[in-house]
Amino acid sequence: MRSRIFTISFFIFMIIMWIHDPLLAQVKNSQLPRIPSSLRMLDEKRYLTNSQAVSPLAPGATQALPPSSSLPSTGSPNAYQSGSSLTQSSILSQQGVVNTQGSDVSQPTIDSAQQQESQSTTSTLNSETIQIPDAGLQPEVLSSIESAFQDISLAHSPADEGAPLMALHQFGYSIFNRNISTFAPIDNVPVGSDYVLGPGDELRITIWGSLENTYIQTVDHYGRIYLPTIGPVRVWGLNFSQAEKLILAHLSRYYKDFQSSVTMGHLRTIRIYIVGEVAQPGAYNISALSTITNALFAAGGPNKTGSLRNIQLKRNQHMVEYFDFYDFLLHGDKSRDLRLEAGDVIFVPPIGSIAGIMGKIKRPAIYELKEPIRINDLITMAGGLTPQSYLKRVQIIRTKPNAEREVIDLDLTHAEKDGTTPKGIELQNGDLVIIYPTDPRIYNTFSLNGSIKHPGEYEVKPGITIRQVLPPESLLPEAYLDNVEIIRFKDDLTTEVIHINLKKLWEDEHAQDIFIQPHDLITVRSEFKAPESITLTGEFKRPGTYTIQPGERLSSVIRRAGNFTNVAYLKGAVFTRKAVQVREKEMLDQFVKQYEEGLLAEGQALLSYSAENRSIRELEIAQRRQQLKLIASRVTLGRIVIHLDTIEKFEGSQNDLILQDGDILTVPREPVEVMVLGSVRNPTSFVYKNGKNIQYYLNRGGGFSKAADKKEIYLLKADGSALIGFLKLRNIDPGDAIVVPPKIEIKDWTWIKDVATIAGQTALTFAALSILL
Numbered sequence: 001m002r003s004r005i006f007t008i009s010f011f012i013f014m015i016i017m018w019i020h021d022p023l024l025a026q027v028k029n030s031q032l033p034r035i036p037s038s039l040r041m042l043d044e045k046r047y048l049t050n051s052q053a054v055s056p057l058a059p060g061a062t063q064a065l066p067p068s069s070s071l072p073s074t075g076s077p078n079a080y081q082s083g084s085s086l087t088q089s090s091i092l093s094q095q096g097v098v099n100t101q102g103s104d105v106s107q108p109t110i111d112s113a114q115q116q117e118s119q120s121t122t123s124t125l126n127s128e129t130i131q132i133p134d135a136g137l138q139p140e141v142l143s144s145i146e147s148a149f150q151d152i153s154l155a156h157s158p159a160d161e162g163a164p165l166m167a168l169h170q171f172g173y174s175i176f177n178r179n180i181s182t183f184a185p186i187d188n189v190p191v192g193s194d195y196v197l198g199p200g201d202e203l204r205i206t207i208w209g210s211l212e213n214t215y216i217q218t219v220d221h222y223g224r225i226y227l228p229t230i231g232p233v234r235v236w237g238l239n240f241s242q243a244e245k246l247i248l249a250h251l252s253r254y255y256k257d258f259q260s261s262v263t264m265g266h267l268r269t270i271r272i273y274i275v276g277e278v279a280q281p282g283a284y285n286i287s288a289l290s291t292i293t294n295a296l297f298a299a300g301g302p303n304k305t306g307s308l309r310n311i312q313l314k315r316n317q318h319m320v321e322y323f324d325f326y327d328f329l330l331h332g333d334k335s336r337d338l339r340l341e342a343g344d345v346i347f348v349p350p351i352g353s354i355a356g357i358m359g360k361i362k363r364p365a366i367y368e369l370k371e372p373i374r375i376n377d378l379i380t381m382a383g384g385l386t387p388q389s390y391l392k393r394v395q396i397i398r399t400k401p402n403a404e405r406e407v408i409d410l411d412l413t414h415a416e417k418d419g420t421t422p423k424g425i426e427l428q429n430g431d432l433v434i435i436y437p438t439d440p441r442i443y444n445t446f447s448l449n450g451s452i453k454h455p456g457e458y459e460v461k462p463g464i465t466i467r468q469v470l471p472p473e474s475l476l477p478e479a480y481l482d483n484v485e486i487i488r489f490k491d492d493l494t495t496e497v498i499h500i501n502l503k504k505l506w507e508d509e510h511a512q513d514i515f516i517q518p519h520d521l522i523t524v525r526s527e528f529k530a531p532e533s534i535t536l537t538g539e540f541k542r543p544g545t546y547t548i549q550p551g552e553r554l555s556s557v558i559r560r561a562g563n564f565t566n567v568a569y570l571k572g573a574v575f576t577r578k579a580v581q582v583r584e585k586e587m588l589d590q591f592v593k594q595y596e597e598g599l600l601a602e603g604q605a606l607l608s609y610s611a612e613n614r615s616i617r618e619l620e621i622a623q624r625r626q627q628l629k630l631i632a633s634r635v636t637l638g639r640i641v642i643h644l645d646t647i648e649k650f651e652g653s654q655n656d657l658i659l660q661d662g663d664i665l666t667v668p669r670e671p672v673e674v675m676v677l678g679s680v681r682n683p684t685s686f687v688y689k690n691g692k693n694i695q696y697y698l699n700r701g702g703g704f705s706k707a708a709d710k711k712e713i714y715l716l717k718a719d720g721s722a723l724i725g726f727l728k729l730r731n732i733d734p735g736d737a738i739v740v741p742p743k744i745e746i747k748d749w750t751w752i753k754d755v756a757t758i759a760g761q762t763a764l765t766f767a768a769l770s771i772l773l
Contacts, residue, residue: 143304146170149356149366152397152405152432168356171365172308172329176279176301191264191289193241198288198342199223200268203235205247209258216265229254240264272340274299276348277306291337292323295346306348309370313338314345324370330381355427357382359435360389375410375425378433390438396425397432446516450524451479460520465513467505469522478528486514487521532661536561539568539667548659555651557659563647569670570644572718572735578662581638588637595628641720671718671735676701678740679708688734694727697738709743 142150149168197203197219205215205227217225223236230250235243244262251260269285272295279300286295292313302308308325320338327333340346353369355378362383375396379385391412399405410425427433445457446469453474470484486498498514505511516522531547534557541562548557554575564570599621606614642655644667650656673685674697681702689696694715704710715723718735732738 142167143170145304145351145354145366148430149432153356153358168358168364168366170304170354171363171367172325173301173304175329176297191240191267193239195240195264195289197223197235197238197240197243198268198270199236201288202265202267203243203247204263204265206261206263207251207255207258208260210256211258218265219268227251270340270342270344272342272344272346274346274348276346277303277350278348279303286340288339290340291334292321292340292346293325293328293334293337295340296325302348305351307351307368309368310349310352312347312349313340314347315341315343320344326368326370326381353429355429355431355433357433357435360386360437361435362386369427369429372426375412375427375433378427379435385435388437390436393436395434395436396427397434398428399430444518446518446520446522448522448524450522451476451526451528452524460516460518464516466500466502466516466522467513469516470502470524472506475524476526478526480525480527483525485523485525487523488517489519532659534659534661534663534665537664537666539565539669541565548661552659553651553656554659554663554665555647555656558647558650564667567669568667569718569735570646570667571733572668572671573642573644574664574666574668574720575640575642575657576638576664577640577660578638579660580640584637592628596625599625639720643719668735674732674734675737676740677737679705679742680740681705688732692732694730694732694738697732698740704740707742708740710740712741714739 146167146169153168199219199221201219203217203219203225205217207213207215215227217227219225219235222234224232224234226232227247227250230253233247233250235246238246240262247262248260251258268288270288270290271283271285272290273283274295275281278296279302281299284295284298286298290298292311296302296311302311308329311323311325312319313321313323321336323336323338327335328337351368354366355369355373356364356366357378358364361379362385364382367378367381373381375394385391394410394412396408396410397405398408408425442457444460446460447455447457448469449455452470453476458469466484466486475481481502484500484502486500488496488498490496500514505513532550533545533547534554535545536543536557540558541564543561546557546560558564603618603621606617609617640657642657644650644655645653672688674688675685676697677683680698681704683701686697686700694713698704713724713727715727715730715732716737716739717723718733723730
């Protein structure tokens with residue numbers, strides 16, 4: 001018995017594991033980084049073949065990567081902020097396949113071509129696909145400093161209405177977000193005379209004259225080069241100019257009547273260290289020509305929590321230089337951008353005091369303050385004011401220590417009583433300066449429009465009048481001079497319309513002229529009236545659009561069009577008019593609105609009905625509403641039913657209408673069919689048979705269906721008229737339509753249930769009484 005229980009339990013356990021095993025595998029796989037095969041092969045190739053790497057940012061720069069434990073994780077803000085790309089190399093580095101700090105230069109590193117190649121790949125990590133951005137501007141996220149200033153700027157934004165508010169960014173850091181080709185590796189770098197030689201530098205010595213030869217020598221670890229016949233020559237520590245003179249002096253001892261030239265070949269690399277608040281701290285192998293700026297670009301630049309104005313260069317445990325990157329960015333000054341030497345340390349300390357400026361300024365941003373500055377200095381640092389800057393309203397949003405914020409309003413155009421100016425106010429850490437815009441409205445103009453040669457806005461000059469503004473030569477020939485309108489806005493915000501007769505004003509010099517005031521709107525109407533036209537389409541000898549004269553009739557235009565063609569079907573003519581279309585549209589909308597209101601009232605009255613009664617009535621109302629929409633959508637608006645005939649008979653008849661602008665007359669060819677529509681068994685078109693009545697065509701359509709409403713049949717003639725009654729006696733013409741509408745009936749049988757209920761209750765009552773009696 002126990003063995004059976006154990007066997008059954010074991011099988012149940014195996015089934016559960018078999019079911020859950022794929023799920024566990026999915027969870028397990030989702031927690032591990034997935035490496036594409038193409039990316040894995042790419043990095044294996046890099047690891048095996050890359051023996052000497054070059055940084056993409058500094059001449060000859062390579063980075064000796066820090067230990068894997070110091071690498072930032074993919075989720076760290078520093079890794080994302082520096083714009084570094086997550087590649088297979090970073091995954092391998094976390095597994096120990098990296099260059100440790102202090103490793104030999106020949107160990108595998110990451111070169112520029114590989115970085116550019118890896119930037120177009122996609123790595124999958126934690127079941128999420130991360131698109132590696134291409135080379136160029138990396139996505140920029142707000143730092144904690146920028147977020148704090150954004151909170152203030154959103155509450156005190158001077159942005160124009162409807163214009164998007166741009167977030168303030170820290171000045172200078174965006175230059176490190178893109179790969180600058182200026183700092184890419186260069187083979188032939190011009191070397192100045194002050195370049196100091198060292199081990200690894202290559203010299204090319206060319207001799208011509210009594211002998212011709214070229215010697216390529218590399219400075220060895222002892223600082224010497226070897227010249228034939230002469231022997232070793234020590235050049236370590238000499239600058240390029242001194243070394244050239246020394247080599248020429250040695251050559252002159254053994255050779256006569258010659259000339260020589262000394263140039264630099266491949267330059268040596270040096271190892272320097274970049275630490276502090278930088279994107280990628282560590283040891284870097286860079287060209288001996290590299291400066292502080294080149295090294296910063298190689299390391300991805302300082303973080304936004306790092307200083308750009310107090311970058312320190314240390315050499316042999318001594319401070320060599322304080323480099324202010326703002327000097328380079330704002331003034332192009334690189335005088336303090338010293339050339340680096342082996343073993344130098346570049347330290348980027350945390351950022352110092354900061355202040356932001358926004359609004360009508362040329363370069364709104366958040367700036368680092370190297371020393372206490374005043375508001376005028378910050379404006380100069382931001383590029384200066386714009387023409388729209390309003391100096392009478394400048395605000396400083398200041399955050400008090402351990403307290404609330406305060407607003408300081410300044411007028412930079414006036415000096416204080418003690419002789420000081422608001423421009424001299426010293427800024428504090430975290431201040432935000434807002435330069436508000438001037439009033440965008442214009443107050444000293446008036447407007448001219450209408451039949452004027454040069455309409456537009458004009459300046460209101462002192463004493464300017466209508467006679468001066470509208471001389472005869474300024475108007476168009478069709479200008480209406482008897483009534484020129486001036487719309488004037490009063491001080492109480494009401495409007496006044498002034499009418500002027502320009503003819504009288506021009507003819508009578510003593511006529512009272514009117515002075516122009518700001519915001520006057522002067523309108524000169526036109527006497528020009530656009531010609532009216534009618535369009536003839538279909539079976540006319542010369543169809544087209546014809547210009548009509550006032551009072552011209554339809555027969556006149558038909559004659560101008562050359563009369564009808566021989567195949568014209570006059571009974572099917574369609575005449576539409578714009579004015580009728582507008583009126584019918586208004587009437588149709590009003591009818592639909594009233595009908596909808598009636599249906600709505602009926603729906604509200606259903607609240608007192610029983611549930612079954614209410615559902616039946618709601619269905620009926622829904623069908624009526626649907627039928628109303630269908631009818632409204634199929635109504636032809638603007639059509640006037642006319643009866644065309646030969647031009648001789650039509651001319652002068654009641655159907656010979658006086659034409660209006662936009663009228664359209666369409667005359668089709670004679671049709672050969674009669675349509676049968678609606679509730680018949682086979683609604684379609686049938687060939688016209690002369691002399692046949694309506695019953696013939698209904699029979700051809702299979703007769704009435706069960707839903708046909710026989711009492712509502714009507715005949716729709718080709719000219720648009722509808723006929724009812726005595727339809728069997730009516731003549732059927734080509735193009736006519738026989739319409740059989742459906743019968744809509746909703747029978748309410750709920751009263752039968754009510755009667756049955758009452759009858760049942762009555763029967764029970766009588767039965768009970770009979771039992772009691």
